[in-house]
Amino acid sequence: MLHYIIKRLLAITPILFGLTLIVFLVMALIPGDPATAILGAYATPENVARLNKQLGLDKTLVEQYIIWLSNLLQGDLGRSYSLNRPVVDEVIERFQATLVLAGTALILCSVMGLLAGIVSAVRQFSWVDKTITFLVLIGISMPSFWLGLLLIMLFAVKWQLLPASGMYAIYGGGDWLDLLKHLILPAITLALVATSVIARLTRSAMLEVLRQDYIRTARAKGLAERQVIYRHACKTALVSVIPVIGIQAGFVLGGAVYIETVFQWPGIGRMLVNAISMRDILLVQGGVLIVAVSYVIFNLLADIFQHYLDPRLTS
Amino acid sequence: MVRKPVTAAIIKVVLALAVSIAFLQTSFAQTPPDVLIVGQIAEPKSMDPHTATALNDFRILMNLYDGLVRYKDGTLQVEPALAKSWQISKDGKTYTFQLRKGVKFHDGSSLTAGAVKFNFDRILDENHPYHKTGPFPLAFFFSAVDKVIAKNRHTIEFKLKEPYAPFLSNLAYPTGLIVSPAAVKQHGKNFGRHPSGTGAFRFVEWKSNAKVVVERNPNYWSGPPTLKTIIYRSITDANTRVAEMLAGGIDMMVEVPPDNVSTFAKQNNYQIYEQIGPHLWFLILNLKEGPLANKQLRQAVNYAINKKALVDNVLQGTATVATGPIPPAFSWAYNNNLQPYAYNPEKARQLIKSAGYQGEKLTFYVTEGGSGMLNPVAMGAAIQADLTKVGLKVNIETYEWNTFLGKVNPGLAGKADMAEMAWMTNDPDTLPYLTLRTAAWPDKGGFNSGYYSNPKVDKLLEQARRITDQTERGKLYKEMQAIVLEDAPWAFIANWKQNAVANKRVKGFKLQPSFFLLLKNVTKK
Secondary structure, eight states: OHHHHHHHHHHHHHHHHHHHHHHHHHHHHSSSOHHHHHHGGGOOHHHHHHHHHHTTTTSOHHHHHHHHHHHHHTTOOOEETTTTEEHHHHHHHHHHHHHHHHHHHHHHHHHHHHHHHHHHHHTTTSHHHHHHHHHHHHHHHSOHHHHHHHHIIIIIIISOOSOSSOOSOSSSOOOHHHHHHHHHHHHHHHHHHHHHHHHHHHHHHHHHHHTSHHHHHHHHTTOOHHHIIIIIIHHHHHHHHHHHHHHHHHHHHHHHHHHHHHHTOOSHHHHHHHHHHTTOHHHHHHHHHHHHHHHHHHHHHHHHHHHHHOGGGTO | OOHHHHHHHHHHHHHHHHHHHHHHHHHOOOOOTTEEEEEESSOOSOSOTTTOOOHHHHHHHHHHOOBSEEEOTTSSOEEESSEEEEEEOTTSOEEEEEEOTTOBOTTSOBOOHHHHHHHHHHHHOTTSTTGGGOOOTTGGGGTTEEEEEEEETTEEEEEESSOOTTHHHHHHSGGGBOOOHHHHHHHGGGGGGSOOOSSSEEEEEEETTTEEEEEEOTTOTTOOOSOSEEEEEEOOOHHHHHHHHHHTSOSEEESOOHHHHHHHHHSTTEEEEEEEOSEEEEEEEOOSSSGGGSHHHHHHHHHHSOHHHIIIIISTTSEEEOOSSSOTTSTTTOOTTOOOOOOOHHHHHHHHHHTTOOOOEEEEEEESOOTTOOSHHHHHHHHHHHHHHTTOEEEEEEEOHHHHHHHHTTOOTTTOSEEEEEEEOSSTTHHHHHHTSGGGSGGGTSOOTTOOOOHHHHHHHHHHTTOOOHHHHHHHHHHHHHHHHHHOSEEEEEEEEEEEEEETTEESOOOOTTOOOOOTTOEEO
């Protein structure tokens, strides 16, 4: 097991390196420059050139990359010029907010998706199965930003049950209840698609497992149905669902870009949208990097957990 | 039986959710009295007035800081603020200000002539020890300043290189606000996150992308404000901003999307505010080459566009039709005798015919969005349709705002025949001086991207900025405006009416022609 973990860790090193290169190049290649964004209407070519020089953007791409990478290795991502503060501070602060949202959504979608999938499979072709399959179809097809707006219209504007935006108590101190209030709508919106995907896969994985010989054997041995399902079938089905959850974790993080904008959640997604429109290159690079790295890590964790559940995979 | 426990688990989860939502309902409170929550359109970039360039930031800054002078309530005329009085020398090159005594910055340090000198030296002198706390993009507002001299503790003198009439207006602009030198020295480059001024409100905290909080300054020199706290929330998504306003999460929002104004107008717990300001939305036309080098054709473009339909339908009444390069908000410089180009497609067709237009394609740069651009894509499409109606072939190219500026500001030559543009300024001098003079062609470092050149206009603009008497200056601008309207280097389209909506608990609020958000006299029950 340890051997496997080390092997996987070594394998992701070049991936991370490649990531830094892609993140850097993509940002360098998109049109529009930060000096124009800062100067706005007053951006003459002369002013732009002077400001670019002040920002160190007159150097060659290779030079810029080397400087950026060596700073990165020392934990320095530079200074955001649109926010006028160190990128590291901003990115970490915002990433925490995203983790709260994406983490909640991930737990929601895993629990609801697995539950729905299992129930659906165990009671195949019943009305419960049909209802769940129908809901899953809707969940997969509905654009999440639209669902977000719909929820805001209903819960915040019409019924005034939950706040539409403004994560962190806006006046007074914030406690867990306040956090929960702000969390419900965006977390549900963000979890919806992933829940549907997980439910659908769990259902087919469970159906597959329930047809296996050892399940028949377990039943023949006279085990209670509950034990057959939870002890034997679920564990096996989980092995094939875990990597999907790992991938969904990545989608949830990516989906956070829209959801954070709709609900004004102070996370990394919204930071990226603003940073891109401001051409704040260093901030975008820092933000994309942390999202990409966490995506790699989620998948690594999912792999490791999968191997833990099914030792056959390691050998 | 296995089925029951699973189904029961789902029912339990649903029940728990329902209960928690019911429980939450009771705790969803109204915003507290004396605390005003303002919905902003974007996250501020800096609370340092010398580095900020966006109106969004100015809306906060004007409540944290004071300048030597300010705009009188409801006008763009200058009146005393931190300076109680001033004298201008006969040659218009020396301005001497008497500072108010006993004014303190929020950090406790005193407002002195030395502090004022520090402010201007910091942005203008590249060798100043705190110049590197910049960049200061709008420092050129004060490029006419040669020297700043602290005569004594409460007298400050500005020596100008040449007479420069917009100087006072520029001092009233956020770039002229006075910051605490002690705070700049303490926080250096981070001053923009630890602001300290002399304003009616003082800074409390700034949570990235959540809120900026300011509180009443009990020692404010003209008496403390009524509001205890103001919270500025950045809600970038217009739909969410409107939803938050309807849900009662914010008390006031600015830049209400035209589509939503009627939503608020229909309900009687909201008040809508409108104010016309120094804004102009226009098309830059390429005079250097192509069909629009011909004056008749440029006039035809002006006649062909149905501006009334644009402001009424596309902008849904949030703007008025523009007449020439000076917005009517500058009442003393605006020429009331002129009429906007009427919508007259027949006349446009005649002009096009007599100009000998051969059916050449016109390239039209449109942007997706940007400061003051209102609804640029829809407006671009409507303009294209109007021009097509009179027989002009127009090809739209759409760019994202920063890319767009990168294409337009260096000049349209070789690229396009027309481009959308909008400016918001604080003095009638700024826009024409930077965009209509021969000496402002892009290769000379200006913003005359359409290469307009008229010696008479050049002369009037140079003269106007050297005369300190406002009536005399106004005459020159009015004359300039008539010439430019006739020459039609631009298609003059719209002057934006800024709007805001607040709930009825907010009293004493007014929008200003400067577009600043002044909250000192606002109360909230």
